[in-house]
Amino acid sequence: MEIIKLSATRRQESGKGPSNRLRRTGNIPAICYGKGLEAFPVAVSPKALLEVLKSAHGKNSVIELAVEGSDKLTVMVRDYGYHPISRELVHADFLQVKLDQPVDVEIPVRCVGKSKGVAGGGILQQIFRNLPIRCLPEKIPALVEIDISELDLGDTVKAGAVPLPEGVKTRLPEDQTVVVVAIPEKGEEGAAAAPGAPGAPAAAAPAAGAKGAAPAAKGAAPAAKGAAPAAKGAAPAKDAKKK
Template sequence: MLIRRAAALSSTAFHNHLRRFATAALLQDLDAPLQFTYLEGLPRPDPKYDETIHAIPRAISGKNIAAKERKAGRVPSIVFEAEDGQHGGNKRLISVQTNQIKKLVNHMGRSFFLSRVFDLEVRPEFESKEIVEKVRVLPRKLHLHAGTDAVLNVTFIRAPSSAWLKVDVPLVFRGDDVSPGLKKGSSLNIIKRTVKYLCPADIVPPFIDVDLSELDVGEKIVAGNLNVHPALKLLRSKDEAVVKIMGARVSDQRKSK
């Protein structure tokens, strides 16, 4: 069975990027942090979502406090240190604006919101010009009401350039209209909608393109064949399938004869 590579770049161009990346890493001062940039041909964040999330400090937590915040049009949130995640360490209790978070989630989609690094500004009040703190953050968890999809709370992780972040990166499937297998009447089995990577904070991919255009019946694409920046570290088995073209059912094959 063939395993096709989902690639947006040509093979030559991609390997040239790999060589340049490896050379730069070797020449870099070992004591200095590596600097990462998005590579040509790979997805990068859409500028139209370059939005600063506004927040105000929140002194205490609890169900009653959270309910009051939501009633006032605010979402109770927490910002954790990237190194400690949600296991302790330095954290800041904040509230963000419900309308702003709801708009971003609705426009981007939940999984895309959770793979996007934002600037976050904390002010004494939303109308204040004084900035208490300005940091880059990655939304880590988003809790929505099961019935209404109202935003109940958001957890953020600090995302300075030095941070490495665990991110469930969304997959975007393309080329299904020309896939040989699908043209033969087979079905598309999407096994994974996201794949988890350890990413440098400066190059968190907004999504990963998965090219189905050459996939035939019985063929699949596995996590290790996805085309991503070489600095990203896959946090699951490279042999785990993310999508497969299923063979036609026996009854369907008989009907076609």
Template sequence: MAGEIPDLIAEARTGTGKGAARQARREGNVPGIVYGGGADPLAINIPFNVLFKRLKDGRFLSTLFNLKVEGQEDVRVICRNVQRDVVKDLPTHVDFMRLKRTSKVSLFIPVEVVGEAECPAIKKGGVLTMVRPEVELRVTAGDIPEQITIDLTGLEIGDTVTISSVELPAGAVATIDRDFVIANLTAPSGLVSAENEADDEDAPAADEVPAAGDEKE
């Protein structure tokens, strides 16, 4: 099931070179280029505020966008480079690559949790900790999943959910080549505190511990 791909609206930029790029910045835009996909490069402008917000949202370099430019067909793109001002660290130029539906791309996919009602650990007051609320997968651009699903049914306190226990969408693979943890189930903090207190009570007091060399009577 393909996920919703966010739109990124830009306008075609007339003229190329440093002069046209400086003019775009004066007008509140960030100049960019779209290349690849068997088509000619397309010079574009993106409103600075729009691009800046996208960058602040995170995952910009691993998000697939539906690029909309008036007079052009919509195309799926992924950012390949963001140039920044060396002093202000603000975006000054951006490069996008066109993707075909069969192209492979690495994206962060959100994790959905099911089976909480049938999870013994949760029923006992256990705490679910999401180590990775998103997992980076290499997927086909034309078949991007909305999420991957982890099932807590039957899991006890102390259990973990790793990537090997997840059924990934057809054609998708994790970008990390090891069996990493996605979530774990831990005891409630109150129970942990009580156990620690019990351990402290069982331990001998400092004045009860015989000093080295003391003889037993």
């Protein structure tokens, strides 16, 4: 891995007010800390830091941080934050690391190839999108690829079988499932929509007189040409003469 160079200046003030004033000058507040290193505040360029985060290794990049008036530090980005609206970087934390001492990080996992099981109706389930690993800082891979071409229905890839470069070890148990081609449950694929469910076709009403059609309700008036006769016992019209 190529070590990226980044410059920083020490901050004399801390707190919300000074941090906001610092951001208006085009820099953002950050802090450096590590084992045997007393934490101290610095200021860095958000544009320069963003270039680091956009690089192949992203947050796992190893950085040579040149702090004005201090010795250079070998660090990694431990944390950073964005403004919720502008999405601009607003702060960062740098952790000092030693090139001869292993670090714990997570790297992206990418599946490549077309699984035989998926072609046969299986469902590819990637349990881990990021794989926790341990290795020396300069040996951190940008990502790990898993070839799923030979995976059939029900096949899995365990953590112990994930291909990793020499000197890189996963921090997961060896029998931990990372990828599986799951067998779909009965009716999971191609099942017809239940009546009344969104998108299900409405049942057609039976034609009049068709076999199985519901009989007319007892007492219903028969269809007749013209107005239907008054029901027996109906009240007389208001203008009728009394007998």
